[in-house]
Amino acid sequence: MTQDVCTECSQIIQLSENMISSSDTKEIVYETLHALCQRLAGDQASECDSQVKTYLPKILQQTPGHLKPGEICVVFGLCAAHKEEELQKPTYHITNQDGSSSAVGSGTKNLGLYNPVCTLCMLFVKKLEALLPQNMTEDTIIKAMEEVCDLLPQSYKEECDDFVDKYGAEIVEFLLSSAAPYTICSLLHLCLFKEKPTLEVFVPSDCDSCRTLAALSRLHHGLNATEPQTSAFLQSVCVSHPNAIPKCDAFTRIYGSQLLKVLGNQMDAPHACERASLCAASKKVESLGKNPCTWGPSYWCKDTETAQKCGNRAFCEKYMWTKNE
Numbered sequence: 001m002t003q004d005v006c007t008e009c010s011q012i013i014q015l016s017e018n019m020i021s022s023s024d025t026k027e028i029v030y031e032t033l034h035a036l037c038q039r040l041a042g043d044q045a046s047e048c049d050s051q052v053k054t055y056l057p058k059i060l061q062q063t064p065g066h067l068k069p070g071e072i073c074v075v076f077g078l079c080a081a082h083k084e085e086e087l088q089k090p091t092y093h094i095t096n097q098d099g100s101s102s103a104v105g106s107g108t109k110n111l112g113l114y115n116p117v118c119t120l121c122m123l124f125v126k127k128l129e130a131l132l133p134q135n136m137t138e139d140t141i142i143k144a145m146e147e148v149c150d151l152l153p154q155s156y157k158e159e160c161d162d163f164v165d166k167y168g169a170e171i172v173e174f175l176l177s178s179a180a181p182y183t184i185c186s187l188l189h190l191c192l193f194k195e196k197p198t199l200e201v202f203v204p205s206d207c208d209s210c211r212t213l214a215a216l217s218r219l220h221h222g223l224n225a226t227e228p229q230t231s232a233f234l235q236s237v238c239v240s241h242p243n244a245i246p247k248c249d250a251f252t253r254i255y256g257s258q259l260l261k262v263l264g265n266q267m268d269a270p271h272a273c274e275r276a277s278l279c280a281a282s283k284k285v286e287s288l289g290k291n292p293c294t295w296g297p298s299y300w301c302k303d304t305e306t307a308q309k310c311g312n313r314a315f316c317e318k319y320m321w322t323k324n325e
Contacts, residue, residue, distance in 0.1 A: 006070075006079035008048065012055070013069035015183060028177050030056060036187055118192075120156050120163055121185035125171065127151055129181065130244045131216060140219075141172045146318060147215040151208070207279035209245040210259070213252075214272045216241060217263040230264040267297050 015033060033056065037048035055078075073079040131144040145168055149160035167188055174184040185191040204212070216237055221229050234256055238248035245251060252259065258276040266272050273279040292299055293310035300307050301316035 006073055008051065009055070009073035009078040010069040012048075012052065013072050015186070032174070032177050032179060032183075032187070039187075039189075115190075117159075117163075118185055118190050120152075120159060121167070121188065121190045122181055123152055123156060124148055124160065124163065125175075125181040125184050128171070128175070130212075130241060131219065132175075133240065136175065138172055138176060141175055142168075143219055145172070147219065151212055151215060204245060206251070206255070207273055209251050210255070210273035210276060210278040212245050213237065213259060214263060214266060216244060218266055221264075223266045225264040227260065227264060230260055233263070234259060 012033060015036065030052065033052045034049060037045050037052060039045075040048055070079055128141070128144055128148050131147060133140060145164060149157055149164065152160055167190075170188060171184060174187060179187070182191060213234075217225065217230065217233055220233055225233070234252050237244070238252060242248070255276070255278065258278065262272045262276045271281075274281050293312075297312075297316070297320055300310045300312040301320040304313065304316075307313040307316040
């Protein structure tokens with residue numbers, strides 16, 4: 001047995017375990033593994049697919065939770081027992097020192113550095129999952145994806161739009177297959193198939209939490225919701241999206257009256273949480289008569305040139321122009 005075969009086996013086991021934890025459908029597991037194999041070059045793709053067909057049924061039936069991927073591959077005869085620990089280690093290393101940024105965990109079990117795009121991918125997919133309903137569809141994923149970049153930590157916002165353009169379609173496909181975040185980022189070749197990195201927990205401010213709830217409100221009810229709709233949303237959001245914000249029940253209870261006033265009318269969506277006094281104004285707002293860009297969407301979105309000038313083209317494309325087509 002070669003080291004490559006053993007390493008591939010360990011990767012397949014790790015992937016299948018992640019998939020099984022999220023779905024009971026064996027066909028979904030196979031299709032996702034098949035898609036991974038097709039990313040390999042030439043004969044490796046057919047060899048990988050053959051291994052999946054041969055060993056996946058055994059894995060699904062015989063994988064005990066206490067065994068590590070390397071141990072299972074030894075049982076299948078694809079790894080040498082005395083080299084197990086060595087072969088489970090990645091055969092390549094990340095030396096990019098940017099991986100030591102605050103977005104990467106410092107747990108003692110994770111001694112390697114993880115590249116920034118892996119961290120961005122993990123943060124993006126986790127935030128996207130928090131915005132999705134239980135019965136998600138391709139349409140709901142795409143709509144939620146449009147909101148995520150504005151909700152990530154500032155240091156990742158600039159790269160986020162390019163990330164979505166490059167990987168968005170594949171992320172939608174993998175989410176519909178019930179893949180876990182780290183599985184998705186590994187399938188995209190952005191994270192290594194090894195022990196998951198412990199990402200440092202970002203503790204959102206009240207402003208961040210408000211922006212997340214504002215995004216969820218837009219996804220559920222659009223820009224204009226009635227007061228009863230908004231009230232019902234605030235009462236149910238912590239149940240329907242339990243991972244969206246920390247201490248959700250306490251937050252909605254404390255700030256409920258402020259949120260009720262602004263979430264229903266988000267025609268000036270970027271400033272909803274400023275109006276609720278939960279976010280500081282990004283800059284001093286000039287009087288309406290002096291700066292027409294403060295006149296609101298009816299002015300911003302009258303044409304593409306004005307939208308670009310006022311810095312609200314993305315808003316107009318997402319919420320205004322599509323309704324007029």
